[in-house]
Amino acid sequence: MRNSYFMEKINKAFIMTIFIIVSLFVLYPLVYVVSAAFSPGTGIASVNIVPFGDGFTAKHFIRLFTETSYGKWFSNTLIIAVSTSASTVVIASLGAYVYSRFKFAFKKPMLMSMLILQIFPSFVGMVAIYVILLRIGGLDQLWGLVLVYVAGNIPYNTWLVKNYMDTVSRSLDEAARIDGAGHFRIYATIILPVARPIITFLAITSFTAPWMDFIFPKMVLRSVDKQTLALGLFSFVTDKKNEFTTFAAGSLIVAIPFIIFFILSQKVMITSFGGAAVKE
Amino acid sequence: MEKILSLDGSEEKKITITASCFMGLSHIVHLKDYVKGIFFALTEVLFIVFSPVIVSKIISLITLGSPQPDLPIKQRSNSIFMLIDGILILAVIALFIVIYVISVKSAQERYREICRKKSYTSQRASITTSFSKAFPIAGLAPSFILLLVFVVVPLVFSICVAFTNYSAPAHIPPNNTVDWVGFQNFKDLMGGQATWSAGFARVALWTLTWAFFATLTCYFGGLFIAVLLKESKIKISPVFRVIFILPYAVPAVVSMLVWKNLLNGTFGTVNRTLMYFGLIGDPIPWLSSPLLAQITVIIVNMWAGFGYFMLLTMGTMTAVSQDLYEAARIDGANKFQVLGKITLPLVLYQTMPLIIMSFTHNINNFGAIFFLTGGNPTVVDSTTTSAGGTDILVTWIYKLTITLLKYNYASVIAVMIFIVLAPFAIYNFRRTKAYKEGEL
Amino acid sequence: MNRKLVFIAMLLIPAILFAGGKKDAGTGAAPAAEKPVTLKVWESTNGPDEFIKKAGEAFTAKYPNVTIEYVNVELGDAAGQIALDGPAGVGPDLFAAPHDKLGELVSGGHVLPTVNADALKTEVLGACSTALTYSGKMYGYPVSAETYALFYNKALIKESELPKTWEDLAAFAKKFNAANSGKYGFIMDVGNAYYTIVFTTSDGNRLFGPSGTDTTSTNINSAKSVKGMQFFQNLRSALNVPSADLTTSVADAAFAAGTAAMHITGLWNVVPFKDAGIDFGVTALPSLPGDKNPSASFSGTRAMFVSAYSDYPEEAAKFAEFLVSEEMQQLRFNITGALPAINTKVDSPYMGGFLQQLDYAFPMPSIPQMGAYWEAMNNASKNIWDGADVQKELDACNAAILGK
Secondary structure (H helix, E strand, O other), rough: OHHHHHHHHHHHHHHHHHHHHHHHHHHHHHHHHHHHHHOOOOOOOHOOOOOOOOOOHHHHHHHHHHHHHHHHHHHHHHHHHHHHHHHHHHHHHHHEEEEEEEEOHHHHHHHHHHHHHOOOOOOOOOHHHHHHHHHOOOOOOOOHHHHHHHHHHHHHHHHHHHHHHHHOOOOHHHHHHHOOOOHHHHHHHHHHHHHHHHHHHHHHHHHHHOOOHHHHHHHOOOHHHHHHHHHHOOOOOOOOOOOOHHHHHHHHHHHHHHHHHHHHOHHHHHOOOOHHHOOO | OOOOOOOOOOOOHHHHHHHHHHHOOOHHOOOOHHHHHHHHHHHHHHHHHHHHHHHHHHHHHOOOOOOHHHHHHHHHHOOOHHHHHHHHHHHHHHHHHHHHHHHHHHHHHHHHHHHOOOOOOOOOHHHHHHHHHHHHHHHHHHHHHHHHHHHHHHHHHHHOOEEEEEOOOOOOOOOOOOOOOOOOOHHHHHHOOOOHHHHHHHHHHHHHHHHHHHHHHHHHHHHHHHHHHHHHHOOOOHHHHHHHHHHOOOOOHHHHHHHHHHOOOOOOHHHHHHOOOOOOOOOOOOOOOHHHHHHHHHHHHHHHHHHHHHHHHHHHHHHHOHHHHHHHHHHHOOOOHHHHHHHHHHHHHHHHHHHHHHHHHOOHHHHHHHHOOOOOOOOOOHHHOOOOOOOOOOHHHHHHHHHHHHHHHHHHHHHHHHHHHHHHHHHHHHHHHHHHHHOO | HHHHHHHHHHHHHHHHHHHHHHHHOOOOOOOOOOOEEEEEEEOOOHHHHHHHHHHHHHHHHHHOOEEEEEEEEEEHHHHHHHHHHHHHHHOEEEEEEEEHHHHHHHHHOEOOOOHHHHHHHHHHHHHHHHOEEEEEEEEOOOEEEEEEEEEOOOOOHHHOOOOOOOHHHHHHHHHHHHHHOOOOEEEEOOOOHHHHHHOOOHOOOOOOOOOOOOOOOOOOOOHHHHHHHHHHHHHHHHHHOOHHHHHHHHHHHHHHOOOEEEEEEEHHHHHHHHOOOOOOOEEEEOOOOOOOOOOEEEEEEEEEEEOOOOHHHHHHHHHHHHOOOOHHHHHHHHHHOOOEOOOEEEEOOOHHHHHHHOOEEEEEEOOOOOOHHHHHHHHHHHHHHHOOOOOHHHHHHHHHHHHH
């Protein structure tokens, strides 16, 4: 009896130690980001080796909002993220529903090619995207960028949602059909709610992805009032300009809502992430 | 002019032929299906109206323009624009063919239906069933078109560029033309020089190694922590859970830049702290020794990625049916046995496709390498190939494209990546349960 | 309702694609000079942007129908971006680019020749107009000249101790490092071909030949160059940091933090170092073993180019000429601290050092092959600094530049 109690205590202490060490590892660079954001210097090397060792100043934050277009960058990026997330959810889930519930020619090759398309690394293809957007008038438009993101999200996410929907029993469909519901009604009112975990997962991941993306906005957007956060913040850390502290401040402002959101929705995320796995 | 159709199913061939001649023809003429017929006919009319444009673009695609030194530059034809437009037009033609096939099939089905019912359907009924039948098409259409335009066309373009000489300094439009060169680029990169082939082999090998270890460490790191969090009876474990998810929540770019500076061998905080406490004598070359840099990259990636897998496996574990645990407990299994023989295998099996997805994602994981090391440190063949010690294939392609403007070589490498990886993906897909059971 | 909408949307998409396909970039003729004209100008941030905006206001005061619109495209990105944006019709009318991109820009057909070139040549510094001449024709309008020089921290090294030769510098650095642990007598961005070129310039050895136009030989692996780079490799003992750790930002930060006594960098760092509170001076570079004069650095001319895709080339050229005027050059100096491209007096304690070095600097070659130089030499410099075989590296570098 006493033995197993003792064992449990050691067990706990051991796990606790592991947790603390991992936490230190995890928090180490983050502490420096925060420290840099509030530190008076400009370059990263001027940040003290001891976090917050040089004192505390909010001047970078003030500068962001008064001297740069940070607010515009933030709102542009927010618009892009929300639109991408909404469109991806609609288009991917609709497509997944069709793949899941209907039989038609070329279904297998189509599914397979969607997966394979992901693999091709397309930097050269960006030139083509540039010209295509030019042709449809989407260059230097936020919606042009959204189109590109959504198209990129489709293959993997359609496949993911389709897998989940496969596990939803057809009897639900049958019952609804007997009641006289058409395809769209079944999709919208029956299947979607049941698939909520995976849809949530989809919404979250496609929302978070565009925030700090640099390469596509650099290619698509031109005007000063269309810049995104990544473009704006990165201009602080080019080779000639070494203003890491301002960069850190700007990134912190982005990270904080994300962190709060993640903390608050942990439970939801865990169940939805669990739904992302293949069900038996 | 209404032809009287025999409704015994014998005239299917006639229907097919008429439908194939002109979209919507058989709908209008034979089947009394006016609305649908007009819709199809209009589409074909639109296509015919635009056909001169279409034909000229196809011609441009083949010739890729000719030098026109007399014209001012604004008016000269641009080879690359021609290439892209040509591919776009091919996509449009493909779309048109798809609609054409749909129209023929629709005519056939309508005919069979009429034969069955022995009477022509009313327009309204026809429209309603059309909409119902159209749902799968409508559902797939946005994905299909988006993919076609923004993924397939750029991909085909990329592959095409591999067979051209689109590169600096002599072949950048519009001042110069770009020409088709067949397999010349492939020969250059693979046969050509020993340094390039050796460099390519080195980068490819490291890419595979990196993807393997990156996925492995993230997954098992996350799994390990998830198991500990679940099994331990520590009351404040939710606090730790929050801490562990932070790297995933903070934008990767920011963390990578910070790590890059922290791990700087000479000026970075990590080494300075270690030396301050006397733990090491000489600075550890985290990012300046090729081998150590590779290990560092994997470790930092694990820092960033284990949170995601922690959440994933936690979710999967909670989804495991409680009955299994009950049964095991009844059979007298202890905690470790339950873990090792039930939980872990189940979780592994259920998340396997995601692991493989993560592997393919890491093969193309640009950000994890680029922002931390930029491909550095340089190695022997870097002077020739521009590929550093930690460069994976995608970051190398980026350098070739953006810095050196050697679009053609970058495309060749991309094509080769694709050729190597595609079988993996196809194999993985075939192995999934749904495919095997044919119940796709 | 919903289904119908979806269906209709599906019908519209091909229509959009069709319509889009027909929309080719139109080529409008330039309107008469009195119509309101907006000129799009590309320039970097952090100084030049303010300058362009102020200059734009001054220009509009003179020519009320012309307004200047500033767009942020960094100096280094402009030459690459014009290749896509120009033909696409979304490019600028005037853009800033360093002169070494000239060959690339001309062979790409992206820029128009300078209007009134001969008149301009009498106004600007000779080095600037030569730098902007390609195949006998002049392109662009120089707005500032620059080179790099030796910065020294007056608190760490006395003016009397300033080394005149690289050997003296190495000796000083070794002594300094030994006496001040944690500080560096000398620091430089060793993996940057912009700076490491100085070690290859012993005894008149120049990249792409004396005039910078010899496309068949880079002279980067000539005997003189190899000797110089071997000296560079030996400098490692005076600055024992691996190349991967010694990036531009790290080196700049070390000098700004007062940890380094000497640094090689350019004008753009004058203001940041002043703001960091360093009391520093600027002098010419030391000379290589065997040479009497300071080693030859790259000199660069920053120029405004008229885009070949512009709808208003005449107005753009007028504005560019305006930027070269004495008044605007002084304004530019006041805002950005950059060396004017014309012969005018500017007030700055640091100018002396830069002007001194400018006498010995040579313009970066501007032939198209120059584009391949940077990446190849960056990597070769890093490898050499880390101890690789100098001859082999420079041979590989030469091969890479000339195109395998």
